[in-house]
Structures are given as structure tokens and as C-alpha cells.
Amino acid sequence: MKALSIAASGMLAQQHRSEVVANNLANMNTSGYQRRRTEFNDLIYRHIPRRPKVGSAPSENIPAGVHSGLGVNVGAVYRVHEQGSLKQTGNNFDLAIQGEGYFQVQLPNGDTAYTRDGTFQLNEAGQIVTHDGFALQPGIAVPANATEVTVNASGEVLVTASDGTTTNAGTLLLAIFANPGGLSAVGNNMFIATDASGAAGAAVPGANGAGTVLQGFVESSNVNPIEEVSALIRASRAYEMNSKVMSAADQMMATRRN
Numbered sequence: 001m002k003a004l005s006i007a008a009s010g011m012l013a014q015q016h017r018s019e020v021v022a023n024n025l026a027n028m029n030t031s032g033y034q035r036r037r038t039e040f041n042d043l044i045y046r047h048i049p050r051r052p053k054v055g056s057a058p059s060e061n062i063p064a065g066v067h068s069g070l071g072v073n074v075g076a077v078y079r080v081h082e083q084g085s086l087k088q089t090g091n092n093f094d095l096a097i098q099g100e101g102y103f104q105v106q107l108p109n110g111d112t113a114y115t116r117d118g119t120f121q122l123n124e125a126g127q128i129v130t131h132d133g134f135a136l137q138p139g140i141a142v143p144a145n146a147t148e149v150t151v152n153a154s155g156e157v158l159v160t161a162s163d164g165t166t167t168n169a170g171t172l173l174l175a176i177f178a179n180p181g182g183l184s185a186v187g188n189n190m191f192i193a194t195d196a197s198g199a200a201g202a203a204v205p206g207a208n209g210a211g212t213v214l215q216g217f218v219e220s221s222n223v224n225p226i227e228e229v230s231a232l233i234r235a236s237r238a239y240e241m242n243s244k245v246m247s248a249a250d251q252m253m254a255t256r257r258n
Contacts (some may be wrong), residue, residue: 016130099211
């Protein structure tokens with residue numbers, strides 16, 4: 001009786017799908033979050049051979065054998081790489097990328113992480129950092145006498161001092177990847193490069209395929225709550241049907257034992 005194990009694999013797959021949907025809904029208000037999508041694979045098939053038969057027409061062979069599937073498993077969980085809506089905040093250090101690219105952030109261990117979350121602020125040294133205190137790369141420091149900070153679409157950080165003079169404090173560089181879907185998530189809205197994503201290529205915003213930078217905006221998540229709730233309902237229904245298959249198979253086995 002393979003029905004028990006087949007139905008169990010279906011229940012486990014739908015349970016994992018529900019967890020992915022729940023994570024999407026939990027992060028629907030997380031800046032720069034990109035939703036995940038679950039894909040399934042059918043498992044190997046059991047081949048039961050039988051003697052081939054010949055049809056009534058000359059040289060007509062009837063397909064022989066029985067191929068019985070053995071269930072399903074989770075093939076992959078993809079990150080849907082698409083632009084989220086831009087929300088205006090009015091904060092000078094809130095930045096959003098319109099198009100391709102990631103902000104570069106230096107982790108405490110010296111490695112570089114990448115993020116679409118542009119909710120930045122200044123630390124005590126005047127450096128632009130994330131809300132966790134990780135410095136934006138390349139490092140940009142705002143002087144203490146600055147009265148206004150402007151970030152244009154090309155990533156130039158223009159600082160106006162108290163005497164009215166304007167200087168360029170640096171230029172933001174965005175990271176571009178050949179396969180952004182291959183980035184590995186490490187939490188806190190950050191990713192690290194992998195062999196699948198390829199090495200990061202630094203680009204000036206608006207050049208070489210990189211998007212432009214918008215000051216005073218943040219990128220919202222690309223989660224559609226209606227679609228996610230619908231997916232959760234479908235997963236629940238599929239889980240219930242597999243559960244009923246297990247109950248029916250158990251009753252059949254009990255009848256055979258009796």
C-alpha cells in the first residue's frame with residue numbers, strides 16, 4: 001500500500017508551501033522584501049512490466065507496462081525578483097532603487113552584503129549606515145556642519161554646509177548581478193553572493209543596467225496579500241485531500257487485515 005506514503009509526501013509538501021506563504025505575509029510590510037514561491041517535483045516512478053500486446057492493425061503495438069508515481073517533494077523555493085512599489089517618506093536618508101541593483105553594506109566580519117532596503121540613517125561619526133549600524137559601501141560621511149543632504153538620481157551625495165557651500169561627499173555604487181535570483185538570503189533584508197548569482201559588478205546608478213536612486217522613498221515589499229491568502233487556501237485544501245487519502249488507505253488496509 002503506497003497510498004499512505006504518497007499522501008504523506010503531499011501533506012509535507014503542502015505544509016512547506018504554507019510556511020512559505022506565511023513568511024511572505026509576515027514580511028508584507030518589510031521594506032525591500034521579495035516574496036518567495038514554492039515549486040514542486042514529482043518523485044520517481046515505479047515501473048511494473050507486463051507482456052507486450054499487439055493491436056488488431058498490422059504492426060500496431062499497444063504500450064506495455066504500468067508507471068506508478070510515488071508522490072511529490074519540494075523542488076525549490078524561488079525568490080520573485082520584481083520591483084516593489086515605492087513609498088514616499090520624506091526622510092533624506094531613505095533611499096529607493098528604481099530598477100536593477102542592490103545597495104552594498106559592510107558586515108561586522110568585513111564581508112559585503114547586498115540589500116534593497118534603503119532605510120538608512122547617520123551614526124555618531126556621520127557615516128550613512130543601516131538601522132543595524134552596518135556602513136553603506138563605499139563609505140560616505142556627512143560633515144557635522146551640514147544643513148542639507150541631497151542624493152540625486154546618479155547616486156551623488158551633495159552636502160550643503162552652514163556657510164552655503166555645496167560639496168560632493170561621495171557617490172553611491174550599486175551592485176549588479178548576472179543572476180540576482182541566485183543570491184543567498186542571510187536575514188535582516190540582506191543577501192550574499194554565491195556561485196549561482198555570480199560576482200557583484202559595481203555600477204553608477206543609471207549606468208550599465210543599474211537603476212536610479214530616489215531620495216525620500218523606500219521600496220515596499222512585492223507581496224500581494226490577496227494572492228498569498230488564495231495560495232494559503234489552496235495549500236490547506238490540498239493538505240485536507242491528502243489527509244483524506246491517508247484515512248481511506250488506512251481503512252482499506254484494516255479491511256484487508258480483517
